[in-house]
Amino acid sequence: MDRRTFVQIGCIGSASLLVQGLDPMIRAEMAPVAVPPIELHGLPNYKRSPLGMPGLFPGRVIEVRNPSAIARNRVSQPIVRQMLEHAMKELTQEKFAQAAWAKFIKPDDIVGIKINPSGAPACCSSPEILREIITSVQTVGVPARNILVYDRYSYEMDIGSYQALLPPGVRIVGIQDAFVDASGYDPNIYCAANFFGEWETRSYMASIVGEVVTKIINVPTMKDHSAAGVTGALKNLAYGTFNNVARTHRAPYSFTNPLIGLMCTVEPLRSKSVLHIMDGMRQVWHGGPLTQVQEFIDQIGTLLVATDPVALDTIELEAIEKKRRERGAPSLWQHHPNSITADNNAFFHDAAKNLFFRQPGHIAAAGELGLGIADLKQIDHRILSA
Amino acid sequence: MTTETAKPKAQGDWPTLLKDNSRTGGQGQHQAHSPERNVWQFRAGSAVRSAPVLDDGILYVASVNGALHAIDVVTGRSKWKFQAAGPVHSTPSLSENRILFGCDDGKVYAIDKQAGSKLWETPTGAEVWASPVVRGGVVFFGSADAHVYAIEATTGLTRWAQELGGRIYSTIYAAEQHLYLGCGDGKVYCLEAASGKILWSTLTGNGIDSSPAQAGDLLLIGSEDFWFYAINSTTGEVRWKYETGLGIASSPAVSGDLAVIGSKDGYLYALETQTGRLRWKTVVGEVVTAPPVIGDGVVCVQAGGTFALDNTTGRVVWRAALAGAVQSVPVLAGDTIYLASLSGEVYALR
Numbered sequence: 001m002d003r004r005t006f007v008q009i010g011c012i013g014s015a016s017l018l019v020q021g022l023d024p025m026i027r028a029e030m031a032p033v034a035v036p037p038i039e040l041h042g043l044p045n046y047k048r049s050p051l052g053m054p055g056l057f058p059g060r061v062i063e064v065r066n067p068s069a070i071a072r073n074r075v076s077q078p079i080v081r082q083m084l085e086h087a088m089k090e091l092t093q094e095k096f097a098q099a100a101w102a103k104f105i106k107p108d109d110i111v112g113i114k115i116n117p118s119g120a121p122a123c124c125s126s127p128e129i130l131r132e133i134i135t136s137v138q139t140v141g142v143p144a145r146n147i148l149v150y151d152r153y154s155y156e157m158d159i160g161s162y163q164a165l166l167p168p169g170v171r172i173v174g175i176q177d178a179f180v181d182a183s184g185y186d187p188n189i190y191c192a193a194n195f196f197g198e199w200e201t202r203s204y205m206a207s208i209v210g211e212v213v214t215k216i217i218n219v220p221t222m223k224d225h226s227a228a229g230v231t232g233a234l235k236n237l238a239y240g241t242f243n244n245v246a247r248t249h250r251a252p253y254s255f256t257n258p259l260i261g262l263m264c265t266v267e268p269l270r271s272k273s274v275l276h277i278m279d280g281m282r283q284v285w286h287g288g289p290l291t292q293v294q295e296f297i298d299q300i301g302t303l304l305v306a307t308d309p310v311a312l313d314t315i316e317l318e319a320i321e322k323k324r325r326e327r328g329a330p331s332l333w334q335h336h337p338n339s340i341t342a343d344n345n346a347f348f349h350d351a352a353k354n355l356f357f358r359q360p361g362h363i364a365a366a367g368e369l370g371l372g373i374a375d376l377k378q379i380d381h382r383i384l385s386a
Numbered sequence: 387m388t389t390e391t392a393k394p395k396a397q398g399d400w401p402t403l404l405k406d407n408s409r410t411g412g413q414g415q416h417q418a419h420s421p422e423r424n425v426w427q428f429r430a431g432s433a434v435r436s437a438p439v440l441d442d443g444i445l446y447v448a449s450v451n452g453a454l455h456a457i458d459v460v461t462g463r464s465k466w467k468f469q470a471a472g473p474v475h476s477t478p479s480l481s482e483n484r485i486l487f488g489c490d491d492g493k494v495y496a497i498d499k500q501a502g503s504k505l506w507e508t509p510t511g512a513e514v515w516a517s518p519v520v521r522g523g524v525v526f527f528g529s530a531d532a533h534v535y536a537i538e539a540t541t542g543l544t545r546w547a548q549e550l551g552g553r554i555y556s557t558i559y560a561a562e563q564h565l566y567l568g569c570g571d572g573k574v575y576c577l578e579a580a581s582g583k584i585l586w587s588t589l590t591g592n593g594i595d596s597s598p599a600q601a602g603d604l605l606l607i608g609s610e611d612f613w614f615y616a617i618n619s620t621t622g623e624v625r626w627k628y629e630t631g632l633g634i635a636s637s638p639a640v641s642g643d644l645a646v647i648g649s650k651d652g653y654l655y656a657l658e659t660q661t662g663r664l665r666w667k668t669v670v671g672e673v674v675t676a677p678p679v680i681g682d683g684v685v686c687v688q689a690g691g692t693f694a695l696d697n698t699t700g701r702v703v704w705r706a707a708l709a710g711a712v713q714s715v716p717v718l719a720g721d722t723i724y725l726a727s728l729s730g731e732v733y734a735l736r
Binding site: 164 | 432433450473515530531552555556570591592593595610631633650672673713728
């Protein structure tokens with residue numbers, strides 16, 4: 001983690017927060033020099049689960065490749081089924097898929113499947129993969145009514161048509177309908193920081209995570225991210241669970257590092273997140289997370305499975321960096337002022353341009369917080385064909 | 387070629403999404419000029435993710451906070467508001483003195499359109515996003531509980547329920563004796579209206595949330611498998627299909643020999659109903675999921691903003707940066723256009 005980061009666990013006076021929030025526009029003009037103090041308010045006295053991040057298999061990442069899994073943007077249900085089964089057995093070293101799933105899920109669990117619909121329809125968690133996850137969870141004995149597929153924005157889920165495409169009985173939940181709707185969030189679980197003089201300095205945890213689900217299966221996509229560098233398991237969990245997170249980046253600066261990792265440490269999010277299944281059917285190597293420009297979206301047919309989100313995202317970062325090198329695009333680590341544009345259209349169509357100084361270091365920072373292993377040499381990355 | 391315009395034979399019939407094949411909500415086809423001013427603006431209190439409907443000077447708008455608003459179109463003020471017990475994503479339908487809509491609490495509500503009071507409600511096992519349709523005194527709709535329901539319009543009593551293979555978000559097309567709809571299991575179904583018996587089903591390559599239109603003997607519907615299908619409504623045989631660039635959640639609008647459908651690839655496609663030949667396609671946004679509406683000489687659609695296209699060429703005639711709801715539909719009513727937005731604003735533009 002950045003040495004300047006000062007994580008303050010505890011409460012500072014609400015009056016001081018109010019004063020800091022009075023004049024956001026003046027401070028918005030100023031370049032931030034340091035990460036501000038960040039308060040984390042998790043569920044008090046929550047007993048940490050050994051299944052929680054980094055989970056049962058720290059440092060292990062199973063990657064299954066099958067280019068036939070996607071053709072002309074259509075994902076093959078039977079091939080994905082094989083890939084997921086293969087990956088789960090390899091991850092757990094179990095002979096049968098049901099036994100592999102039973103390591104994480106019990107029949108009385110209420111299972112939340114955290115998807116990533118932002119970027120739909122061009123790149124979002126594939127319904128075909130979600131169907132296989134749902135079926136697998138049901139084989140352990142969890143009834144459909146105790147499976148929730150969720151994300152923050154219901155309108156993004158609508159664009160992905162998840163409501164129509166997933167099996168009957170499964171609950172499809174959008175935590176908020178509009179950008180300012182906070183009713184689906186727990187007022188007692190939050191992260192607080194004042195990054196740019198913003199008025200609202202708190203980001204609250206979704207109530208569905210705090211109070212409803214007992215296990216979370218995280219289904220991120222494989223994408224670059226204009227502020228965070230990449231959006232993988234960590235970003236999908238953190239910024240898809242807490243609200244009011246776009247405030248951490250104001251062009252060209254971004255505090256996605258360290259906030260993404262810090263949010264993932266907050267209980268009960270950390271303990272409930274037991275499995276990460278990255279949908280790498282499509283790989284967005286520029287323009288993420290929202291691009292619809294097919295030129296930057298490769299259909300690679302990959303699935304990655306891990307309990308360690310840091311190791312998983314490290315592999316993702318390497319893959320996207322490699323792709324960018326092959327295509328002549330600058331590294332995600334590049335922080336050159338000439339690369340910054342305020343023109344969205346220029347950003348979406350030019351891989352050399354970006355809106356922010358990206359922060360892929362958020363992955364290693366999360367590793368230092370104990371969420372997993374970021375050192376490539378220590379990661380047990382197994383590549384399989386299906 | 388003659389196109390069945392889904393004009394109701396009995397008073398009170400509302401046989402398809404927005405009442406007719408051109409998706410005008412019973413307004414008939416009006417010219418849609420480029421709007422120049424905002425006549426009034428109404429705040430619904432939360433996002434609107436369904437289409438408003440207009441009847442007798444009142445605009446009915448359902449919002450996701452569960453409120454059904456009746457708005458006087460002259461003043462832009464609320465006449466009454468009915469509060470349902472859950473979010474509403476269902477486009478309302480009208481039948482005689484009733485407004486019907488589905489709710490996330492699993493119920494379909496019938497509301498007295500004058501008083502705004504509840505006439506009846508009927509339960510299902512999951513949310514109802516489809517629009518209830520009415521034919522011959524019976525209300526038909528599908529639910530996410532995978533059932534199609536037939537309900538007495540006057541009493542709310544159930545006549546029959548038929549289970550299908552997936553969640554249902556497609557609004558039924560109610561023909562004289564048959565019901566047609568898409569289903570999350572990827573099939574297009576034809577049911578007997580009197581009994582709910584499945585007469586045929588045709589499998590597509592992915593789930594369906596598009597709502598069908600009927601053109602002559604053809605049923606027109608999109609699928610999440612990227613294809614737009616024309617199916618023989620008697621046999622279920624696929625007559626032709628047309629491939630778009632991504633999934634189709636939009637529902638077709640039909641007028642004369644032209645069917646217009648949106649795709650998630652951002653294009654509107656205009657196809658000849660009998661052959662599937664592409665007449666034009668025009669990109670209108672990053673994604674199109676709403677149904678288009680066909681006016682007199684124009685096709686209008688909400689896709690980020692609101693677009694009007696010349697229906698013979700597909701050229702964009704005008705666009706308005708209003709009403710970001712990609713599930714809603716403009717109401718074309720003479721010299722006024724009514725739009726509902728994701729931010730919960732309802733606009734009357736002239």
